[in-house]
Amino acid sequence: MSDLVLHPSVEAFDRLLESEPLLLVDFWATWCTPCKMIAPVIEQLADQYAGKVTVVKVDIDEHASLADRYGIQMIPTVLLFHKGSLVGRQVGMKPAGVYETMIEEELSVR
């Protein structure tokens, strides 16, 4: 498991949301098979974009308030934030390239 993927509390999440230029959030749960399938993809992204994108995972059972806040209706859902504003949303399991494109597009305009 990559050390670069964080598992913040709601308070820590809110702090990261404000402080990080780019924050990638993977909403998941322990019972969700597709979430387990993209876990290595998310870890790879954390390594690949180390220093550029902060990567966190939110267990929707532990932090239901965050899942409600962002209207998570299917998991995995991956959101990308730029200084607190939502700039990207991928619902369902996607191949690595889809997340890379979402991140690259944001990096190119920053």
Added chain:
Amino acid sequence: MIIGAGPAGLSAAVNALTRGKTVRILSGGDPFLKKAERVDNYLGLYHVSGEELMASFLEHVKAMGVEPEIGRVVNILPFGDKFMVNFNSEILQAKTVILALGASSPKPIPGEGKLLGRGVSYCATCDGMLYRGKEAVVYGQSDGAAGEANFLHSIGVKVTYVTARERPAELSPHIPYLRGTIAEILGSKTVTGARVGDRILEAQGVFLLRNSIAPDTLMDGLEMKSGFVVVNSAMETSIPGVFACGDCTGKPLQVSKAVGEGLIAGQQAAKHLDEIQKEEKEYV
């Protein structure tokens, strides 16, 4: 990994096996051919029933030591040079994938595409927990749908079961049943309900449980044309390492064509595996 156990999938299996490859066949249940009353255009076997033909195909594969595994492939994800396959909520790994899914690409229900992941789901065991304490409609079109509805009920989802068929015997007596077809899924940003005839069922979730799943729903980014998987003459799809054969690649939807394409897909997948192995050796 071969997805589908109709003539194309089994032909691909035979041809990958004869090249010494390890094969697993995942099957959703009885292939369409089994229902065909008579097949008159399969060379050498005049006047044969679909059931007989299918049984002899299956016998052939079994004699080579492989038996199709029955269950549901929910999705497939490429990762590096491998593939992860979600089969009955278990993650299997494969170096190459052959899609032999058959032709029954479902016709989408109005609202389905727009609300997918916003209340519309194809998998109760995947997304069910999100609807605990909420109302959900299960549209049962597959053999295992009643079981999935019972699962949702057991975790605390308020389920209404809709199907065009009779009430399934195995459906929990606590689940209300409505006979009909879903004409539309309602909601602008998220699902608010489903329309069945003149009735509106209020719900936050709609589970569409079909036997067949559209190939590009199974695998994100798979190139499709008019409901069929796009392949070249080597049966390669738009995703490297993924091959397709049989009815899912297009017309004519005939056994001979499926068997022929299965042969090519099986051989090409074996060749692909040899190439990977060679690269790995060179890399080491």
